[in-house]
Amino acid sequence: MKLVTFLTAAGQQHIGALGVDESTIVDFTASSNAAHFRDMLALIDGGPQALDAARAIREDGNAVVISVAGLKLLAPVPEPRQMRDCLCFEKHLKQAMASKLLRNDPNKPVHPDDVKIPDVWYKQPIYYKGNRFSVVGDGADVEWPSYSKILDYEMEFCIFTSKGGKNIARENARSHIFGYSIFNDISARDAQAEEMLGMLGPAKGKDFDTGNVIGPWLVTADEIPDPYNLTMTVRINGKERSRGNSGEMYHKFEDILAHVSKDETIRAGEFFGSGTVGNGCALEIGGYVEPGDVIELEVTGLGVLRNRILGPKQS
Incomplete structure (x- = not known):
């Protein structure tokens, strides 16, 4: 997956993954209230189980999907631990x-x-x-x-x-x-x-x-x-x-x-x-x-x- 951190139209920081054609983003944060979708470090901390959950949401037809156009991408990990x-x-x-x-x-x-x-x-x-x-x-x-x-x-x-x-x-x-x-x-x-x-x-x-x-x-x-x-x-x-x-x-x-x-x-x-x-x-x-x-x-x-x-x- 190509994982992103971005700002929503309301100025909130979310994480997600690019869609197949890279023109859309599957918004993990908006699609689930799981703690490991709070930010990219939380997703990494969640280990293989969190990554599997992210893949499942990306394939879920009911997930929140938004257009890349006009979105502000942040660094994928805005504040690395080191x-x-x-x-x-x-x-x-x-x-x-x-x-x-x-x-x-x-x-x-x-x-x-x-x-x-x-x-x-x-x-x-x-x-x-x-x-x-x-x-x-x-x-x-x-x-x-x-x-x-x-x-x-x-x-x-x-x-x-x-x-x-x-x-x-x-x-x-x-x-x-x-x-x-x-x-x-x-x-x-x-x-x-x-x-x-x-x-x-x-x-x-x-x-x-x-x-x-x-x-x-x-x-x-x-x-x-x-x-x-x-x-x-x-x-x-x-x-x-x-x-x-x-x-x-x-x-x-x-x-x-x-x-x-x-x-x-x-x-x-x-x-x-x-x-x-x-x-x-x-x-x-x-x-x-x-x-x-x-x-x-x-x-x-x-x-x-x-x-x-x-x-x-x-x-």
Whole structure:
């Protein structure tokens, strides 16, 4: 199922699933007073039984069905319980590091293949924790932070966990994935570059309202049998900017869950990002966003996440 969180005409937050033709939504919240249809985290917490109940309502001819047209979609999980974003694509890292070296010394260009990545990156997934309260969804305007002059998009996809666990074995990790979505990790590159000289971060390079964009929906894991063969396409103002594949992840989500859960309990409803696919941001290939630009991120089976850039703010 393609699960959504949306606002009704009366401004109430409901959850549901797309109909077969994706032009309608089966409204779970309006169709049942069950506690697990209160919001998406409640549905995830309800486990397989709640998901089976959702499937039954979707097939029920008496369920409340509404048109997608004119509805405001929120992020499928508007407030994840936790957000960790990883850096799992080697091509992205090499190209980003080559770009940084070129900025430091424009007279000495470095080919990405010649960039030396720290050994620790290959040994374990690297990640940071993001602001779970700055999440927005498909169609939302991204507000340009006032302290930044250089704004970038980042093409990623993500998972939400289905259940908690500690010291999860890699071979069991797939059972902890509830579903998949698209993630646009909006980045204030100038702020990020400056603050990370302090050997910690990122912070304000990532943390600002509307900076974490997730959507348009959450696709349950059963509909994505192979998450590592998905085409990931970026379009800016309708023109294709780049194309990559999820199979290029060096560390897979199973590796991430096994690593993060070492002596640490993770819970249902947590978010884990893949990191940026190779060529998936302007830092690598040039062409930073401008005010008014419309960014479209498309991933096979996960839909199209579309947002407009507002700003920059005037001081």
